[in-house]
Amino acid sequence: MELxxxxxxxxxxxxDPSVVDPSSFQVLLDVSFRGLLASRADxxxxxxxxxxxxxxxxxxQIHAALATFILEAVKHNADKSTISSCLEELTFSPERLELFxxxxxxxxxxxxxxxxxxxxRLPHVHDVSWRLQYQMKNGQLDKINEPFxxxxxxxxxxxxxxxxxFTCTTEQLxxxxxxxxxxxxxxxxxxxM
Amino acid sequence: xxxxxxxxxHALRQVGTEVxxxxxxxxxxxxxxxxxxxxxxxxVIDPGPGGVLPTTLPPGMSAxxxxxxxxxxxxxxxxxxxxxxxxxxxxxxxxxxRSLLMFLVEKLPRESSxxxxxxxxKSAVLHRAIATVIKAQLAVSxxxxxxxxxxxxxxxxxxxxxxxxxHPLSLPYCxxxxxxxxxxxxxxxxxxxxxxxxxxxQTSMVSSMLEQHMADLSSTxxxxxxxxxxxxxxxLAPQEYRSRKxxxxxxxxxEQLRSVAMQxxxxxxxxxxxxxxxxxxxxxxxxxxxxDLILTKGTHFTHTQKxxxxxxxxxxxxxxxSGRHSEGDTQLHQQEELALLQQQFQQLCSDIDQIAxxxxxxxxxxxxxxxxxxxxxxxxxxxxxxxxxxxxxxxxLPDADNNLQKLQSQVETGASRVVNLASQWExxxxxxxxxxxxxxxxxxxxDLESSTKLSEIKHLHEKICMATEDAKKKEESYKQLxxxxxxxxxxxxxxxxxxxxxxxxxxxxxQKEDITKILSDTKELQKEIxxxxxxxxxxxxxxxxxxxxxxxxxxxxxxxxxxxxxxxxNCNQLIQTIEDTGTILREIRDLEEQVGIS
Numbered sequence: 001m002e003l004x005x006x007x008x009x010x011x012x013x014x015x016d017p018s019v020v021d022p023s024s025f026q027v028l029l030d031v032s033f034r035g036l037l038a039s040r041a042d043x044x045x046x047x048x049x050x051x052x053x054x055x056x057x058x059x060x061q062i063h064a065a066l067a068t069f070i071l072e073a074v075k076h077n078a079d080k081s082t083i084s085s086c087l088e089e090l091t092f093s094p095e096r097l098e099l100f101x102x103x104x105x106x107x108x109x110x111x112x113x114x115x116x117x118x119x120x121r122l123p124h125v126h127d128v129s130w131r132l133q134y135q136m137k138n139g140q141l142d143k144i145n146e147p148f149x150x151x152x153x154x155x156x157x158x159x160x161x162x163x164x165x166f167t168c169t170t171e172q173l174x175x176x177x178x179x180x181x182x183x184x185x186x187x188x189x190x191x192x193m
Numbered sequence: 194x195x196x197x198x199x200x201x202x203h204a205l206r207q208v209g210t211e212v213x214x215x216x217x218x219x220x221x222x223x224x225x226x227x228x229x230x231x232x233x234x235x236x237v238i239d240p241g242p243g244g245v246l247p248t249t250l251p252p253g254m255s256a257x258x259x260x261x262x263x264x265x266x267x268x269x270x271x272x273x274x275x276x277x278x279x280x281x282x283x284x285x286x287x288x289x290x291r292s293l294l295m296f297l298v299e300k301l302p303r304e305s306s307x308x309x310x311x312x313x314x315k316s317a318v319l320h321r322a323i324a325t326v327i328k329a330q331l332a333v334s335x336x337x338x339x340x341x342x343x344x345x346x347x348x349x350x351x352x353x354x355x356x357x358x359x360h361p362l363s364l365p366y367c368x369x370x371x372x373x374x375x376x377x378x379x380x381x382x383x384x385x386x387x388x389x390x391x392x393x394x395q396t397s398m399v400s401s402m403l404e405q406h407m408a409d410l411s412s413t414x415x416x417x418x419x420x421x422x423x424x425x426x427x428x429l430a431p432q433e434y435r436s437r438k439x440x441x442x443x444x445x446x447x448e449q450l451r452s453v454a455m456q457x458x459x460x461x462x463x464x465x466x467x468x469x470x471x472x473x474x475x476x477x478x479x480x481x482x483x484x485d486l487i488l489t490k491g492t493h494f495t496h497t498q499k500x501x502x503x504x505x506x507x508x509x510x511x512x513x514x515s516g517r518h519s520e521g522d523t524q525l526h527q528q529e530e531l532a533l534l535q536q537q538f539q540q541l542c543s544d545i546d547q548i549a550x551x552x553x554x555x556x557x558x559x560x561x562x563x564x565x566x567x568x569x570x571x572x573x574x575x576x577x578x579x580x581x582x583x584x585x586x587x588x589x590l591p592d593a594d595n596n597l598q599k600l601q602s603q604v605e606t607g608a609s610r611v612v613n614l615a616s617q618w619e620x621x622x623x624x625x626x627x628x629x630x631x632x633x634x635x636x637x638x639x640d641l642e643s644s645t646k647l648s649e650i651k652h653l654h655e656k657i658c659m660a661t662e663d664a665k666k667k668e669e670s671y672k673q674l675x676x677x678x679x680x681x682x683x684x685x686x687x688x689x690x691x692x693x694x695x696x697x698x699x700x701x702x703x704q705k706e707d708i709t710k711i712l713s714d715t716k717e718l719q720k721e722i723x724x725x726x727x728x729x730x731x732x733x734x735x736x737x738x739x740x741x742x743x744x745x746x747x748x749x750x751x752x753x754x755x756x757x758x759x760x761x762x763n764c765n766q767l768i769q770t771i772e773d774t775g776t777i778l779r780e781i782r783d784l785e786e787q788v789g790i791s
Contacts, residue, residue, distance in 0.1 A: 004409035006364065035389030041398065043390040056382040060365040064388035068406045071399060081672060118357050118396050127337075191327035193320055 001076050001086055010065020013058055015092045024050045032066040033107045074111040123157035149173050196693035204298040208233045220287040225250050227290055228282055234297035235267050355396035359404045362391050421654050
């Protein structure tokens, strides 16, 4: 996990006991996680009484660096050893490291889900309904006598439901089912590595 | 057998059998213990039928018999080839139980050995992690839409997904090199929002922060590589290098801008000259410009273009309007007026053009005139100087001799002064030249030194890079090994194994001693044989001599001598045959061994 120079500088400020005392350290941690996880941005998030005695510019620097570091750590799915080696290089004391790690563990899942919500996805099929029809004849042929299926997949994309409708003959349906089975099998195979 | 038993007991304990501490041999197993051990092993090997079997022996004899039968059946199902029946469990004997347990323990699935067999490496670890995640997700049962809990949220229904949109963030990092202005500081202190509050939405905030960080990282990396590859060659401090580069870039941009601005817009459309990207860009930038710049830059082209376009537009307009006669009059009037005005405008524009061309012409002629004037003035000055010289010579002419002498003396003094000055100059020059040479030498030596230092620095950079990479790789492998170590089972039977190995080593030592003993025995035997043959040979020679002496005298002795010779020959043949048999036997043994091996 590489960190840019500005982030490193911010974290070094955070590690410095002469700049950030233990109580404001905890507050800064909480504030940073809260700022990342709050659905609505709060411009007054740094106006805490515990942070009053620190220089405003430094508070903002530390906050930005810490938020970036948290995001990077979650993005790389960094384990404890990685995080601790990273922070030890930036002169974090063991207590602060432990404090950061416990807070990080507490919020990791939420940050993960936040990060995973960015991007694009295919619609998610959650139900299917079908109907069998029988075609006797049409304008060209007098006698067809073939069944065909009307299938409607209930899908959900980005929270809004939408349906996918199509018709298919028996062979096509069989083909589709075989493909789906194939896919399921491949997933199972992937899980048994 | 003891070490085998130890290993067996250890394996059974791992399976979950409660083998007492004081039991050290399979022979000490009770029937109950045997049944429990076998059932546990079968359960691990094949959970299906093994799950039905009881782990304890029931008290009733018939029930015991049944349990024994079913166990024997289960063992045979797994693939045990040896003799097995209820009696094996109820009336056990040591070798049978040992062989059965060894079979079962061998059959136990070996997770640990498989785990160590798996390929290691980053990608393998990642694949394994993916596999476990997929497995976990497959294990979650499907639930109808209405009954979903947040637990299922990850796999079975997705929350709304947001696009990766990035906003520029303004972060309060200050460059240490330059002192920031007081206003900037104030802005940072009082007005600048915290980083997480700068974007409109949560996800765009997250993505912008990631993006910003990535951009920072990549720019520093780029700078590093550039500095190491090219920047060092300039022998400047990083900041100087930066400022120099900035200056160069600025100059280039300026030049490009100037050159493009000097091209008349006609060339933009008529000829597309191959040029650098920047000028292309500028041209593209200027492409749509003529419509906006008509008034500021009046040239033939823009005007004609403009007028053709507007005329077309009006033509279209008039076509449209001719269809509608209801509002005819006023519009017609307006059109006429418009046409008139346009004509006037055109006139005016062409006038302006003409005047501009005129002005240009005039300015050109005026510059020409100025040049001429300057030339003339120069000539004039020259002529005046000439005239001055001639005037003085004319004045001196009347008193020619006197003046000539004076002039000569003056010339002489001048010449002597020149010589004097030259010698003085020579005096000054020599040390100066010396110094110059010295300085040059120093300079070149310093140059050399600096270039060697430069190459050293480069070398060091490379070394640093390599070392960091190495360290990273080693750290990774260390981490991997640590995880592997953690995943490995804590093997308690290690001491048993080592003891066994030690015992084997002891055995081998003993065997070696035996072999040396046998070897020495063989040597002794060989020596004895040699002795005997020597003795035999001597005895034969003596006998031969004695008998030969007597043979001359006596007929019977001669016969006996013949017999002796025959005996000697036969015995030799016998010995030869025995030796041959020995070698053949050895060969046979060798071949048999080879057959056995292959």
